[in-house]
Amino acid sequence: MHESRPGGPRRLPGPGAQVGRARSGTVLDVKVAIPTELVRGESRVAVTPDTVAKLTAAGAEVVVEAGAGERAHLGDLALAEAGATIAPTAAACWEAAAVICKVQPPTAAEVERVPKGAVLISFLPLSTPADVVRQLAAREVTAFSFEQIPRISRAQSMDALSSQASLAGYKAVLVAAERLPKILPLQMTAAGTIPPARVLVMGAGVAGLQAIATARRLGAVVEATDVRAAAQDEVRSLGATFVEMPLPPQEGSGGYAAAQSDEFLQRQREIVAARVAAADIVITTAAIPGRRAPVLVTRAMAQGMRPGSVIVDLAADTGGNCELTSPGEEVSVGGVTVVGWRNMAATVPTTASQVLARNAANLLLLLVHEGALTPDFDDEVVGQSCVLRAGQVVEPRWRAQLEEAAAP
Numbered sequence: 001m002h003e004s005r006p007g008g009p010r011r012l013p014g015p016g017a018q019v020g021r022a023r024s025g026t027v028l029d030v031k032v033a034i035p036t037e038l039v040r041g042e043s044r045v046a047v048t049p050d051t052v053a054k055l056t057a058a059g060a061e062v063v064v065e066a067g068a069g070e071r072a073h074l075g076d077l078a079l080a081e082a083g084a085t086i087a088p089t090a091a092a093c094w095e096a097a098a099v100i101c102k103v104q105p106p107t108a109a110e111v112e113r114v115p116k117g118a119v120l121i122s123f124l125p126l127s128t129p130a131d132v133v134r135q136l137a138a139r140e141v142t143a144f145s146f147e148q149i150p151r152i153s154r155a156q157s158m159d160a161l162s163s164q165a166s167l168a169g170y171k172a173v174l175v176a177a178e179r180l181p182k183i184l185p186l187q188m189t190a191a192g193t194i195p196p197a198r199v200l201v202m203g204a205g206v207a208g209l210q211a212i213a214t215a216r217r218l219g220a221v222v223e224a225t226d227v228r229a230a231a232q233d234e235v236r237s238l239g240a241t242f243v244e245m246p247l248p249p250q251e252g253s254g255g256y257a258a259a260q261s262d263e264f265l266q267r268q269r270e271i272v273a274a275r276v277a278a279a280d281i282v283i284t285t286a287a288i289p290g291r292r293a294p295v296l297v298t299r300a301m302a303q304g305m306r307p308g309s310v311i312v313d314l315a316a317d318t319g320g321n322c323e324l325t326s327p328g329e330e331v332s333v334g335g336v337t338v339v340g341w342r343n344m345a346a347t348v349p350t351t352a353s354q355v356l357a358r359n360a361a362n363l364l365l366l367l368v369h370e371g372a373l374t375p376d377f378d379d380e381v382v383g384q385s386c387v388l389r390a391g392q393v394v395e396p397r398w399r400a401q402l403e404e405a406a407a408p
C-alpha cells in the first residue's frame with residue numbers, strides 16, 4: 001500500500017520551476033498516480049506493466065488504484081510485478097501524487113482529489129466542463145492535454161489522438177463487416193463469382209487511413225474522400241480509389257482540414273451521393289478540430305443505400321457525419337444499420353491502453369530534466385500541449401470561455 005510522501009507534491013510557481021524532487025541528479029523521485037477511470041463505458045487505463053517498468057526505471061513511484069486496469073485485462077498482479085504499488089482506495093491513489101496520468105478528464109468528483117500543484121496528463125477536450133477547469137486552476141495544477149500535442153514527427157510517440165484514432169478506424173471496419181449480411185472479398189466458387197463488397201471511407205485522416213487499410217486487407221474494393229490535397233496520395237498508396245471532387249481543397253492549420261461552408265458541403269454531398277448509394281459499407285471519420293462534425297451523409301443519402309448496408313460514424317462524439325446517427329447508439333433505418341458508438345478505441349481496451357499508456361509515459365518523461373520535473377515550456381511539444389500552467393489557464397479558448405462566463 002502507498003504511504004504518502006512527506007511534503008507531498010511540488011508546485012510549479014512559474015517558468016522553469018520544478019515539480020517533484022530529485023533524489024539524486026538523475027533520478028525522478030515523484031509519485032505518479034494512475035486512478036481507475038470513472039466515466040461510463042471507459043475501459044482503458046493510462047498504465048501497463050511496460051510503462052510501470054519505464055517510469056520506475058526513471059525513479060518514479062508508480063501507484064495504481066486497485067482494479068484500475070481490470071477492464072483492459074491489465075491486472076493488479078501484473079502491474080505490481082512490473083514494480084507498481086497498488087493503492088487499495090482511490091483516496092490512497094490520488095493522495096500526494098505529483099503526477100496523475102489519466103485517460104478521461106477528471107470528473108467533478110475526481111477534481112476534488114487532485115493534489116495542489118500536481119501535474120495532470122490526460123485527454124482534456126475543449127468541451128471539458130468550465131467548473132472542472134476552474135477547480136484545476138484553483139488547485140494550481142499544470143495540465144497537459146493529449147488533444148493539443150502538435151502533429152509533428154517528434155511528438156508522434158506522445159500522440160494519443162492518433163494512436164486511438166488508428167484503432168478506431170480498424171475496429172470500425174470489423175464492426176461494419178460483422179453487421180453486413182455479405183462477405184467482403186471476391187470469391188470464385190463452383191457456384192459462380194461472388195463480387196467484393198464496396199467500402200467508402202469519408203475522411204482519410206488517421207482513422208480513415210487505417211479503415212482503408214483494414215477494409216483492403218479483408219478484400220473489399222475501397223474508395224475514399226477527403227478535403228485535404230495531401231490525402232489523395234495517401235489514399236492511393238493504400239490501394240484505394242480517391243473520389244475526385246471539383247472543389248477547392250479545404251486546408252486548415254496543423255495538418256487539419258478547415259471548416260467548410262454550407263455551400264461547399266452541399267456540393268460535396270451532391271458529388272458523393274452516387275458513391276454512397278453504391279457502397280455496402282460507409283465509414284465516416286470527418287472532423288474539424290473544435291467544431292461540430294460536418295454532415296456528409298444526409299438522411300436521404302443513407303436511405304438511398306441498399307437494405308443490409310452499414311454506416312459506421314466515427315464522428316458520433318462530435319455530432320456525427322450522418323444525419324441518421326444517434327450518438328452512442330446503433331440504429332436501423334429502412335434496413336440500413338447506422339453505428340454511432342462513442343469511444344470506439346475503448347472497444348479494444350488492451351491495445352488502446354498499451355499505446356495510450358506509452359503516449360502518457362513518453363510525454364511525462366519529456367517533462368523531466370536531470371531527474372527533476374521541470375517542463376521546458378519553450379519546447380514546442382511541451383508548450384503547445386500545456387493547457388494549464390501552475391493554475392494559469394493558458395489554453396486561449398478555455399480562457400475566453402471562463403472570461404465570458406465571469407463577465408457581468
Ligand SMILES: NC(=O)c1ccc[n+]([C@@H]2O[C@H](COP(=O)([O-])OP(=O)(O)OC[C@H]3O[C@@H](n4cnc5c(N)ncnc54)[C@H](O)[C@@H]3O)[C@@H](O)[C@H]2O)c1
Pocket residue numbers: 150151152153155156159161162165202203204205206207208225226227228230231254255256257260268285286287288289294296
Ligand atoms: N505526427 C504527425 O505528423 C501527424 C499525426 C497525426 C496526424 N497528422 C496529420 O493530420 C491529418 C489529420 O489528422 P486527423 O485524422 O486527426 O484529423 P481529424 O480527425 O480532424 O479529421 C479526419 C479527417 O477528416 C477530413 N475531413 C474534414 N472535413 C471533411 C469533409 N467535408 N469531407 C471529407 N473529409 C473531411 C480531414 O481532412 C481529416 O483527414 C493526418 O492525416 C495527417 O496528415 C500528422
